[in-house]
Ligand SMILES: Cc1cc2nc3c(=O)[nH]c(=O)nc-3n(C[C@H](O)[C@H](O)[C@H](O)COP(=O)(O)OP(=O)(O)OC[C@H]3O[C@@H](n4cnc5c(N)ncnc54)[C@H](O)[C@@H]3O)c2cc1C
Ligand SMILES: Cc1cc2nc3c(=O)[nH]c(=O)nc-3n(C[C@H](O)[C@H](O)[C@H](O)COP(=O)(O)O)c2cc1C
């Protein structure tokens with residue numbers, strides 16, 4: 001037993017620091033910088049049933065307090081993931097959660113079935129994808145749709161199931177409660193906020209505009225994320241994985257104080273590729289330095 | 305020295321020097337020997353900014369690397385403000401770099417695109433490969449003091465040949481007859497250069513630019529469309545590139 005051990009409703013990790021989907025690749029891509037196997041877990045890039053090419057045009061841009069991306073879920077597809085990526089994860093002893101994304105109910109269920117057949121230990125449902133059937137509204141914005149979706153996935157998949165909530169809703173308590181009721185083991189919060197960057201340049205009297213429309217992440221969204229975690233903590237009884245703008249140890253502690261059991265680091269990996277592992281070490285020091293026996297004891301004290 | 309390993313360096317600034325009206329040279333000591341190919345780049349953490357800024361390596365000797373950069377926005381303003389002895393966080397080296405072939409070459413650098421081709425020129429000199437260096441700038445004031453080129457042109461004719469590098473390049477293709485071209489510069493210049501070179505059936509390696517986040521191929525933020533085995537696929541500028549064959553790029 002290490003002092004940072006966590007048990008997320010059955011998913012046991014050596015520490016609560018994970019890396020967020022879409023910012024860490026599929027496997028050991030950061031191995032040149034750090035020993036990835038020392039992280040609590042990595043969450044893979046969203047995997048869909050078939051490979052996806054993603055969006056055209058400018059896909060990323062920096063903002064004053066973070067970035068906007070419109071990658072469009074470009075990924076290798078589940079078949080190639082199982083063939084080429086999961087062996088690497090296994091041989092390098094990297095703990096992982098597979099992030100899945102569908103464009104229909106059926107696609108989510110088929111993905112989950114494949115995960116079940118292939119003994120994938122843990123999945124995270126990305127429900128910020130457009131539901132083609134309902135006019136491309138995100139699956140995660142309507143608690144009834146979300147309930148049905150999670151329930152159908154739960155029926156075919158027996159491993160650890162996290163549902164990653166979108167913040168682009170009126171009440172995250174409602175979607176969180178729906179996910180719990182449908183049988184989710186944990187909630188990941190939050191995915192990116194909807195955002196647009198419209199950069200304007202005036203060149204010889206002519207305006208040149210560069211627009212990137214997509215998901216806003218990084219430093220600027222942290223208060224939104226902490227707010228979501230706090231509200232969810234007061235609503236659901238399953239563990240919450242906090243995500244959004246985490247950069248340093250104070251941010252991590254803030255999420256624990258709001259009620260998170262674990263956290264994911266996203267955009268900060270781009271700023272410093274060793275952020276996640278640094279936070280593992282700093283968290284251990286923090287617990288010890290402040291005289292706690294382990295992280296669990298510290299969390300209890302934090303939430304009194 | 306570990307080859308092909310990307311690292312995080314807490315580098316020490318040796319100097320930052322203004323070399324033209326808008327360009328600067330920064331030299332840093334990574335404190336560790338590195339092996340960098342011409343066309344590879346490094347990413348610099350700029351105080352408080354979320355995304356690192358990518359820059360081609362201009363020079364590399366043992367543990368020292370130099371970067372030639374143009375002031376554009378917040379990031380480059382920060383780098384320009386660094387002083388001797390300051391620490392600067394650098395990751396890299398990233399990307400594939402140019403593949404230096406044993407062929408008579410023409411290297412073309414438009415604007416700050418001079419940096420990677422000048423580095424390549426120093427490598428071809430070491431190997432004794434004939435490589436003519438052509439570069440172009442808007443005017444005399446934009447030519448970095450340190451430029452060493454065989455042919456220099458300026459748009460307004462204030463120095464060297466008057467006109468764009470494209471015109472100069474076409475003349476050189478006719479007379480000097482290179483077997484390969486290496487190029488870096490604005491997208492539109494690269495595109496037109498590749499079109500011109502195609503007329504003479506000369507292959508071009510182009511070093512591309514795209515806004516970047518991770519620099520290691522994971523975020524898929526910097527992809528361009530490239531022809532591959534009869535299909536058109538996404539390739540990352542940071543990992544699959546930044547150097548591509550001009551004939552594969554979907555312009
Ligand atoms: C592989 C590669 C090699 C490069 N080599 C050099 C070099 O040797 N010398 C040099 O002066 N410049 C080079 N650039 C361009 C350089 O990265 C940008 O000029 C720089 O990032 C501008 O940052 P800023 O904060 O000053 O400007 P801002 O305009 O404030 O930057 C805002 C955002 O846009 C990005 N950005 C802006 N311009 C570019 C651009 N042309 N290409 C890619 N991203 C951009 C920045 O990285 C940042 O994320 C290179 C770019 C790439 C991709
Ligand atoms: C470039 C990029 C790609 C992302 N891709 C995915 C994805 O495929 N699936 C997903 O569930 N979330 C994705 N996200 C969202 C992140 O996992 C995370 O929820 C969000 O960025 C907030 O955390 P951060 O502020 O620490 O980045 C992506 C984020 C970024 C920046």
Ligand code: FES
Nearest residue numbers: 517519521524542
């Ligand atoms: S910058 Fe992330 S894939 Fe190129």
